[in-house]
Amino acid sequence: MSTTINNNIKPYSPATKHPNGLRLLSLDGGGVKGLSALMIIDEIMRRVKKKTNPGSEEPCRPSDYFELAAGTSTGGIISIMLFRLRMTTGDAIKMYKQIAEQVFSPKLMGYNLGWMGAAGSWIGKSKVVGHAPQFDDADLKKAIDFVVEQFPLDEEDKKAKGQALLARNGAARMFLCTTAQNRAETALFRSYPHDVNYTSSKLNRIMKEHQSEATIGLTVCATSAAPTYFPEVKWNSLVFWDGGLLNNNPIDQLWVARYDLVEPNEPEPKISCVLSLGCGHVKAGTPSESWFSLSSTVASVVGFATNTEAKGKDFSRHVSNLNRRPHYANTKYFRFNVDMGTEEIGLADYKRMEELEQITARYLEQPNNQKYLDDCVMALAA
16 A cells, blocks of 8 residues: 655646646536536637647647646546546547436436436436435446546556546646545545645545545546435545535635645746636525425525535636736636526436537627637637
8 A cells, every 4th residue: 555645657748838827727516517618628629729720630638738627526527538538628528428328317226217207317316215326336437437448548547447546647637626524624636746745634644645546436436426416435434525515616726736836945836827617507596485495495505505606706806806916917717607597407417418518509609708718718828
């Protein structure tokens, strides 16, 4: 068992640089709605290619235009695809669509109930009454095995599949957030060595001693273990729940982690671009005052706890203040999050992904977003 961080790991460095500084990417959690975030980054990469190398047949990869990415739950899975595996956005979208049905189809005793439509979904949800999660993480593990086998960094990845280590040579820098339920703290799993002196706590001691052993499969399950959806994950006496419970929008964790990109004795890094991608948001509702609306109230409370827009607005104000200082005068913050109106699409509602694609496409076509996309590209590609 490893008791030290493997500092021999050499992370992948982006093939491009920006004169205004480093570029950071934050990816929200959102279940199947992560497809919306993937479509947005795909459009941004398409515009980057048009600006930088329109004659090339090779698509631009996010791992060549961001020095660091952070993701939670769905966003964690996407960050692994785009940065740990350095996939193109096009390939990530294809894989995402392919595995969504496999992972989120309702099942009973191992039998797929997706063909039953609403009835199958109801049966899947009814498992919660017996304190069982709706979905088996075995399907999630199989999906991750498939993705890593299809898009490995090398033969070592291809053979190991989901058991491939998260932190290894050639992986672009990313981390995903999870919640250490039995410690009531955030835990970060990184694809790169992390040598910062931890404050004294049981969680930090375990993470420091064992993070180099964490596999892709383990960390995907840990960041995705949303209560009632997937089972909790146990690892080295820690119990992990979905990272979205504390950091559904990991922007704050990402901003602090910018110091991972410089040595302790080096100046604070300059930042050119912070890009934050949501998975769609609906208009906030007001819980009913009826005594019989407990489930509605609980849902509203959970909604507030996992709200990503509030964090986004807070960070926007923070960057506006920083822009008044010379060091951050050229730092740009972009937040894309599709306005769904009142059209809620569930975290596991994979049958509505085509509808989600249409909503996202209309969002990207809006004139104000067209300009916003171009501004973002300018902050990513010199």
